[in-house]
Amino acid sequence: MVAVVPAAGRGLRLGADTAKALVPLRGVTLLRRCVDGLLDSGVVDLVVVVAPAELVETARAELPPEVVVVPGGLERSDSVRAGLDEAARRAPGAEHVLVHDAARALTPAALVGDVVAALRAGAVAVVPALPVTDTIKAVDAAGVVTGTPERASLRAVQTPQGFTVEVLRAAHAGALAATDDAALVERAGSTVHTVPGHPLAFKITTATDLALAAVLLEGLA
Numbered sequence: 117m118v119a120v121v122p123a124a125g126r127g128l129r130l131g132a133d134t135a136k137a138l139v140p141l142r143g144v145t146l147l148r149r150c151v152d153g154l155l156d157s158g159v160v161d162l163v164v165v166v167a168p169a170e171l172v173e174t175a176r177a178e179l180p181p182e183v184v185v186v187p188g189g190l191e192r193s194d195s196v197r198a199g200l201d202e203a204a205r206r207a208p209g210a211e212h213v214l215v216h217d218a219a220r221a222l223t224p225a226a227l228v229g230d231v232v233a234a235l236r237a238g239a240v241a242v243v244p245a246l247p248v249t250d251t252i253k254a255v256d257a258a259g260v261v262t263g264t265p266e267r268a269s270l271r272a273v274q275t276p277q278g279f280t281v282e283v284l285r286a287a288h289a290g291a292l293a294a295t296d297d298a299a300l301v302e303r304a305g306s307t308v309h310t311v312p313g314h315p316l317a318f319k320i321t322t323a324t325d326l327a328l329a330a331v332l333l334e335g336l337a
């Protein structure tokens with residue numbers, strides 16, 4: 117199983133002085149934690165990390181030698197495409213691929229196994245998903261509420277997201293930028309299945325998230 121790790125974002129909402137993937141969390145970078153989670157799952161054979169172009173060597177030095185690091189692009193989908201191209205070169209016969217945000221650094225290895233199991237059971241696209249616990253409002257440009265979607269059918273999706281290589285590459289071919297791979301696959305007409313997500317797979321986006329992750333790690337130790 118091949119995993120592509122988009123890690124080329126700037127982390128503007130976090131506001132650290134380096135790219136978010138290379139920010140340390142209790143002494144270990146988010147990127148290293150994410151890659152260790154994938155390798156610890158026991159179901160991933162090849163990891164392709166997509167890093168900011170000027171930080172490829174820095175990222176490489178952070179990671180086990182068997183992990184491949186390539187430069188990313190301006191948008192997340194550009195980075196995913198760069199990772200998929202490299203994965204195709206390294207593992208031309210691979211049937212499935214995982215895409216996993218470096219920013220989801222505390223993702224339990226068991227969740228990786230759950231996504232892979234769903235792929236092996238025949239799904240062409242799988243996302244971990246959690247029920248939404250807040251009421252969600254739709255608003256207009258002025259911030260005025262225009263509707264309240266019924267919560268029971270809403271899910272917050274996470275990564276790793278799993279796909280057949282064929283379906284994900286076709287969805288990315290010529291697609292507009294999208295932050296979510298599964299959204300591209302949906303638009304291309306394929307069925308996306310869910311498996312239960314995990315609270316620890318949350319995305320570290322803001323300084324509050326990073327502080328929360330540090331506290332959670334202490335609790336888990």
Ligand SMILES: Nc1ccn([C@@H]2O[C@H](COP(=O)(O)OP(=O)(O)OP(=O)(O)O)[C@@H](O)[C@H]2O)c(=O)n1
Pocket residue numbers: 121122123124125126127128129130136137166188189190191192193195196217218219220319320321
């Ligand atoms: N051009 C990009 C943008 C994002 N990502 C990656 O996609 C994942 C999810 O993105 P997000 O958490 O939104 O990261 P950033 O784009 O870095 O955040 P921000 O929008 O705050 O700058 C991250 O692991 C990020 O490194 C990427 O590889 N290439």
Ligand SMILES: C[C@](O)(CO)[C@H](O)COP(=O)(O)O
Pocket residue numbers: 192217273274275295296297319
């Ligand atoms: C792929 C993703 O992590 C699923 O939740 C998410 O769409 C990436 O988020 P971003 O913050 O919009 O880049």
